[in-house]
Amino acid sequence: xxxxxxxxxxxxxxxxxxxxxxxxxxxxxxxxxxxxxxxxxxxxxxxxxxxxxxxxxxxxxxxxxxxxxxxxxxxxxxxxxxxxxxxxxxxxxxxxxxxxxxxxxxxxxxxxxxxxx
Amino acid sequence: xxxxxxxxxxxxxxxxxxxxxxxxxxxxxxxxxxxxxxxxxxxxxxxxxxxxxxxxxxxxxxxxxxxxxxxxxxxxxxxxxxxxxxxxxxxxxxxxxxxxxxxxxxxxx
Numbered sequence: 001x002x003x004x005x006x007x008x009x010x011x012x013x014x015x016x017x018x019x020x021x022x023x024x025x026x027x028x029x030x031x032x033x034x035x036x037x038x039x040x041x042x043x044x045x046x047x048x049x050x051x052x053x054x055x056x057x058x059x060x061x062x063x064x065x066x067x068x069x070x071x072x073x074x075x076x077x078x079x080x081x082x083x084x085x086x087x088x089x090x091x092x093x094x095x096x097x098x099x100x101x102x103x104x105x106x107x108x109x110x111x112x113x114x115x116x117x
Numbered sequence: 118x119x120x121x122x123x124x125x126x127x128x129x130x131x132x133x134x135x136x137x138x139x140x141x142x143x144x145x146x147x148x149x150x151x152x153x154x155x156x157x158x159x160x161x162x163x164x165x166x167x168x169x170x171x172x173x174x175x176x177x178x179x180x181x182x183x184x185x186x187x188x189x190x191x192x193x194x195x196x197x198x199x200x201x202x203x204x205x206x207x208x209x210x211x212x213x214x215x216x217x218x219x220x221x222x223x224x225x226x
Binding site: 004033040041042043044045048058090092105106107108109110111 | 121151166214218
């Protein structure tokens with residue numbers, strides 16, 4: 001079974017609709033992230049959460065909101081979808097260890113392809 | 118403004134033809150540089166982390182190196198299964214990961 005799962009994998013919706021993308025992880029990681037990927041652009045950070053009570057905006061948070069329901073679950077909502085939110089969305093997780101010097105890598109889910117008509 | 122730039126955008130190689138991908142960055146307070154591989158329709162897969170200039174990491178036909186302003190991913194004697202998009206990401210002093218746009222590599226038999 002995959003360690004980081006995303007639902008749905010594909011979604012087509014209309015302008016103005018509310019959409020929720022869900023992410024679950026079984027890795028036991030404390031940190032979770034939401035990114036979007038557009039052709040020719042790098043992954044852009046939407047929101048990130050270092051633990052259940054710590055949620056932060058990324059570089060492109062306008063039009064999005066998130067909820068960290070539990071350590072293992074992190075949802076992304078589009079309150080009123082618009083066509084330029086058509087993209088590939090990825091959830092990622094990472095972990096921290098007390099006293100560690102290095103930074104741990106992020107593990108990505110399989111992505112959700114969202115189309116807003 | 119912090120930037121991460123990857124070049125070339127696309128690379129077509131014959132099987133066995135070694136080459137290098139470049140990732141240059143202007144992020145201040147670098148805390149780490151990551152290389153990922155991404156196959157079509159899938160999430161990025163972690164390859165390497167580099168922390169300081171002069172550091173090198175190897176995995177099969179891939180070798181990553183780091184200087185103060187750039188990183189290289191060397192692909193030695195590539196095989197068709199090395200075809201993918203390779204992403205570079207830099208961790209800044211705020212703890213956020215900034216990605217480059219990637220280099221799409223196609224290896225033909």
